[in-house]
Amino acid sequence: MPTQTDDVADTDDDRPVVSALDSGADRTVFTEDGNRDGWIATDLTIDLRR
Structure with missing residues (x-):
């Protein structure tokens, strides 16, 4: 079962809100x-440093 881990929200209201969901141990x-209808799946993600 997918679990939501993070929401990435920007201060600009015109930008979409993107959620990252863990759908498995490595996905x-x-x-x-x-x-x-739009989604992106990946086997490798990295943390961004700000």
Whole structure:
């Protein structure tokens, strides 16, 4: 069962909200809020440093 791990929100209201979901031990799926047809799955994700 997928679990939500993080929401990445930007201060600009025109940018979409993207959620990162763990769908398995080695898989992350990114979804855009309000876009049920668009998603990206990856086996490798890295943490961004700010």
